[in-house]
Amino acid sequence: NRLQNDMIQPQSHLNVADNSRARELMCIRIIGASNRQYAHIGDVIIIVIKEAVPNMPLERSKVVRFVVVRTCKELKRDNGMIIRYDDNAAVVIDQERNCKGTRIFGAIARELRQLHFTKIVSLALEGALPGMKEQKWIHEGLITDSLPNGMFRVRLDNEDLIL
Amino acid sequence: MEIKSALLLLPNSSLPFTTSSGPLFSVHRRHLNPPEAQKLLPLPATKLNSWPVDHNGGGYVSSSLQMGRSLKHQLSISPGPSVFSPMALGSDTSVDTDDMFDDLFKKYGKVVFRSSDQKSATADIDDDAESLSFAVAAAKVASEVKAGDIRVLFVKPLVYWTRFFIIATAFSRPQIDAIGTKIRDMAEKQFGRVAAGDSKPNSWTLLDFGDVVVHIFLPPQRAFYNLEEFYGNATLIELPFES
Numbered sequence: 001n002r003l004q005n006d007m008i009q010p011q012s013h014l015n016v017a018d019n020s021r022a023r024e025l026m027c028i029r030i031i032g033a034s035n036r037q038y039a040h041i042g043d044v045i046i047i048v049i050k051e052a053v054p055n056m057p058l059e060r061s062k063v064v065r066f067v068v069v070r071t072c073k074e075l076k077r078d079n080g081m082i083i084r085y086d087d088n089a090a091v092v093i094d095q096e097r098n099c100k101g102t103r104i105f106g107a108i109a110r111e112l113r114q115l116h117f118t119k120i121v122s123l124a125l126e127g128a129l130p131g132m133k134e135q136k137w138i139h140e141g142l143i144t145d146s147l148p149n150g151m152f153r154v155r156l157d158n159e160d161l162i163l
Numbered sequence: 164m165e166i167k168s169a170l171l172l173l174p175n176s177s178l179p180f181t182t183s184s185g186p187l188f189s190v191h192r193r194h195l196n197p198p199e200a201q202k203l204l205p206l207p208a209t210k211l212n213s214w215p216v217d218h219n220g221g222g223y224v225s226s227s228l229q230m231g232r233s234l235k236h237q238l239s240i241s242p243g244p245s246v247f248s249p250m251a252l253g254s255d256t257s258v259d260t261d262d263m264f265d266d267l268f269k270k271y272g273k274v275v276f277r278s279s280d281q282k283s284a285t286a287d288i289d290d291d292a293e294s295l296s297f298a299v300a301a302a303k304v305a306s307e308v309k310a311g312d313i314r315v316l317f318v319k320p321l322v323y324w325t326r327f328f329i330i331a332t333a334f335s336r337p338q339i340d341a342i343g344t345k346i347r348d349m350a351e352k353q354f355g356r357v358a359a360g361d362s363k364p365n366s367w368t369l370l371d372f373g374d375v376v377v378h379i380f381l382p383p384q385r386a387f388y389n390l391e392e393f394y395g396n397a398t399l400i401e402l403p404f405e406s
């Protein structure tokens with residue numbers, strides 16, 4: 001379990017959240033301003049593929065664009081909810097923001113929809129991490145901690161959520 | 164709290180990914196007494212199957228289909244051990260037991276969080292009807308522009324973030340553009356809705372109207388992404404016209 005919370009920056013390694021057959025990725029650049037330092041969920045980054053399943057269209061040492069979908073760095077929402085995942089993961093996209101993979105694995109945050117990546121959300125089976133407002137079912141969370149300010153840390157699958 | 168096993172609520176056909184191999188399994192359901200139910204926010208369980216991995220051939224239940232309605236009655240489905248499935252008996256214990264829930268309740272009290280804007284059942288149905296009329300109108304517009312194979316899927320039980328999907332095939336990029344603009348115009352005039360989503364035509368153009376999402380594909384893309392298979396459990400809405 002990661003103890004550090006770092007955002008994605010060049011040289012960061014990420015997992016792949018879709019079925020595009022890449023395995024391990026390394027960030028080399030973040031799209032945005034010229035010396036943009038960190039990427040969060042919903043940012044497009046340039047990636048070099050460090051490891052991939054052999055004989056697939058995505059090869060090792062190929063340079064591609066990916067969208068970050070999960071970060072170990074927590075994501076804050078306006079309603080005070082904080083979401084933190086256990087891994088850093090990204091999904092491959094092309095220039096037109098289409099996914100190259102066909103299915104997305106793992107939890108996907110609602111923010112991706114607001115950033116116009118609804119396609120990613122619609123390919124994700126686990127839907128997005130349900131905000132308390134729109135979820136139609138309630139996720140079971142194992143309450144791990146009671147925090148001093150009256151909130152609880154809840155563990156869901158591979159995420160922590162602080163309520 | 165009584166624990167009932169319920170086989171009835173989840174018809175076999177609607178369970179994706181779980182009942183591939185034989186054993187019938189029952190799902191423990193915790194039924195809360197009505198007076199308590201008002202106060203209680205169940206901390207229940209739903210573990211969705213992650214596609215395409217199948218956990219233990221039946222240990223987890225995809226409860227998405229019935230939960231929307233049943234939640235109103237404060238029922239919960241616990242992923243607890245499927246008693247009748249021989250595979251689950253010695254299964255990994257990432258599945259929590261009822262005892263643990265009881266302990267948590269005792270320790271932290273019953274009400275943890277309650278969302279204050281859950282609508283009543285009738286209001287929800289009205290919203291659904293409104294979205295449905297919008298979806299059908301959009302599908303009609305698409306058929307006027309000669310889109311192929313238009314499907315309207317009711318995905319609300321599967322997906323929390325939207326209600327309806329409209330999937331259509333366009334045979335050329337200008338046609339995608341045409342369908343997109345016509346749908347947008349219609350939405351703005353008749354329903355006053357604005358779409359988020361792709362503004363430039365794309366081989367997969369998506370128009371996001373909040374509770375209705377329109378997907379316009381080129382034929383190779385439609386086969387590639389195969390959304391109908393992915394949302395195979397969604398009910399297809401009958402369209403009043405030929406497509």
